[in-house]
Amino acid sequence: MDQEIILLLRKYAANNCSAHELEQVRQIIASGKYYAEWEAVLLEESLTEDTGPSDASDFKQAEVLNRINRSIKPVKRLIFPRWSLGAAAAILIMLSAGYLFFSNRNPVLNNRTLLSVSSSDGQQKKITLADGTEVTLNSLSTIHYKDIFNGGKREVYLEGEAFFNVVHDAQHPFIVHTQKLNVHVLGTSFNVSAYIHDKKTTVSVATGKVGVNVSNSAYANMLLPGDRLSYNGNIQTSHINPDDILGWQKGILIFHQESIRDIAPVLERYYGVHIYFGKNNDPGKQITAAFKQKTLQQVMMILSQTAGFTYKLTNNEIHID
Known part of the structure; x- marks a missing residue:
């Protein structure tokens, strides 16, 4: 990631941009690039904001746009020329998804550290979370999680693909957040494929019951072993051999x-x-x-x-x- 861009976007998020820097931000938005830098800054911002629990069903894209406009102090709003409206709309849609992805949780960390583990190209990586849940990351994937789960939920954030073997805890639901889908379980094993540049996000169940909802919807789909849900603007469900879910690990x-x-x-x-x-x-x-x-x-x-x-x-x- 471009660290200079990140520094600039941090200033933008903190309302500290000069007029010249705002012009630079405008050019960044118009370029349609630097998705990873936007997401990194949004993640940092969500960790420092004490706004209380967030509800995905209450999310509104217009509120995100207003929030962006309110962050600009030197001018009343950021104005785009006509030629850049398409690119600006595209980046704002991405921002909305990124903001929801990283803010759809309780932002109070109780001084706990948020950890990240990533796998490189062609690499699989296994980790064990604080509750004993085992996670296997596929190639080019990242998971964000707390070193100790606290509160009423066990929440992680996934970019890429991972297989989860979740320790059962009826009092503390386990939730996997991706940009498009949220996965809710008490204790089961399942696979989530949510690469940012893939058209589809999929959830496949090996054992137990899994609830899945689109990030901007309160309606949940219940999946059983062998069920696979695919989302690409529309939800499709199918049935596969549960053994096939472990295929990429082999x-x-x-x-x-x-x-x-x-x-x-x-x-x-x-x-x-x-x-x-x-x-x-x-x-x-x-x-x-x-x-x-x-x-x-x-x-x-x-x-x-x-x-x-x-x-x-x-x-x-x-x-x-």
């Missing part, structure tokens, strides 16, 4: 009724490649397949024959027509 790539556009980000992370799509917007047939210890060339040949697309593999790039 080095097995498993896809259930997925298009090549949904599969592409998984292949990019697993094989360290970049996948590009041509002008053809047809995602092809839905694919159900499992691959164990297959080369990228083998996987692409099978997927292309199954889904009906052509591709070209050159070095670390795949171009799909």
Whole structure:
């Protein structure tokens, strides 16, 4: 992350920007970049604000926009030229999601430290939380959590993919927050895939019961073992073999009724490649397949024959027509 950008955004959040710095902030917003820097500053801000418990169902995007405008002291509001309205709208939507993601919790930490653990490209990492819950992070994933859970809930924040084996505690629900979904359990095992740049967020249940709700909704879906919920603006549920949920931990790539556009980000992370799509917007047939210890060339040949697309593999790039 760009530390200079973070320092500037910290000043912006603290109402300490000069007119020149506000212009820099305007350019940052118009560029549509620096998502990670925005999220980092929003996280810091949410940890220092003592606003009381937050309720996701009460979240309103307009309130976030007003909050941003109120933070500007040197001028009454930040004004965007017409050419940048699209980019500004996009970043404000992202800000709304990020603000909800990091503020949808009790911000009072009681002087406890918020810890973060991340896995690198091609790495899996296992951690044990304070209550004994075991978490396995998939590649390029991050989890934020307290060193000691206190209060009535056990809450963690996930970016990426992780498998949770939650210790049962009927008095203290365990909640996984992602940008799009919240997962509520008392004690069970389940998988959450919530990579920021993936179109879908999925929750798959191995054992027990799991409640899932969209971050901006109070309505919850109850999932049982073998159930999988996918969210991409709309909720879809399906049933899979519970054993398949553990596939990625064993080095097995498993896809259930997925298009090549949904599969592409998984292949990019697993094989360290970049996948590009041509002008053809047809995602092809839905694919159900499992691959164990297959080369990228083998996987692409099978997927292309199954889904009906052509591709070209050159070095670390795949171009799909």
